[in-house]
Amino acid sequence: MDIYLSAAQEAIDRLGLLNSESDETISKILKNGHGLHPKKLSSDHRKSDPQLSKEEKRSLGLRSNAFMSQSAFAEISQKGLIDAIKAHETTLLRASFTIFRWKSIQSIEETKRIVGDCFAGVRFDANPDACSFCQNLDGTLLENPLDALFPDKSCTCITANYGISVKVDWLLGGSQKDNQYSHDSRPMMRGIFQRIIDRLNFGRNS
Numbered sequence: 736m737d738i739y740l741s742a743a744q745e746a747i748d749r750l751g752l753l754n755s756e757s758d759e760t761i762s763k764i765l766k767n768g769h770g771l772h773p774k775k776l777s778s779d780h781r782k783s784d785p786q787l788s789k790e791e792k793r794s795l796g797l798r799s800n801a802f803m804s805q806s807a808f809a810e811i812s813q814k815g816l817i818d819a820i821k822a823h824e825t826t827l828l829r830a831s832f833t834i835f836r837w838k839s840i841q842s843i844e845e846t847k848r849i850v851g852d853c854f855a856g857v858r859f860d861a862n863p864d865a866c867s868f869c870q871n872l873d874g875t876l877l878e879n880p881l882d883a884l885f886p887d888k889s890c891t892c893i894t895a896n897y898g899i900s901v902k903v904d905w906l907l908g909g910s911q912k913d914n915q916y917s918h919d920s921r922p923m924m925r926g927i928f929q930r931i932i933d934r935l936n937f938g939r940n941s
């Protein structure tokens with residue numbers, strides 16, 4: 736699976752702000768995005784090619800100094816024209832969260848190795864502004880994290896900005912006889928581990 740293309744297609748299908756033919760373009764923007772924020776990526780994209788005329792921009796309700804290339808404009812659907820400046824950004828944002836989740840899933844095995852016996856599963860993390868479907872799932876453990884890669888049909892979040900993260904239960908490791916860390920050093924090790932895990936858990940609160 737090309738995660739960039741799949742994430743782009745999901746966001747385009749679900750939001751309906753861009754035409755389905757723009758999936759390759761959106762996928763490319765994500766792939767070459769170097770971690771830049773979708774707001775910056777979409778404005779660069781709107782700037783890149785020959786621009787619409789001032790009259791055309793005005794007829795779309797855009798400021799004359801707003802950037803909108805002819806090619807970017809051609810990608811926007813009828814629905815997306817309601818807020819043309821946001822159409823690419825919102826689509827890129829939704830797709831980016833899918834990619835963040837994909838990266839989190841990719842790092843599960845590595846995190847598992849680091850935390851050993853303290854691994855307590857993989858959890859669903861909803862943001863406070865999420866829809867009720869996501870709120871209900873917040874903190875629950877996922878049997879198969881891949882099932883949560885793409886937003887569920889019942890989720891009504893626009894950007895579906897929920898995350899997937901490894902849950903660590905330090906008490907699980909504490910009961911092991913062969914625990915390699917003494918009781919006294921455990922709080923310190925816990926701090927170090929937690930910082931590593933925080934780094935591995937991509938895409939949360941971003």
Ligand SMILES: [Zn+2]
Pocket residue numbers: 865866867868869870889890891892895
């Ligand atoms: Zn949701």
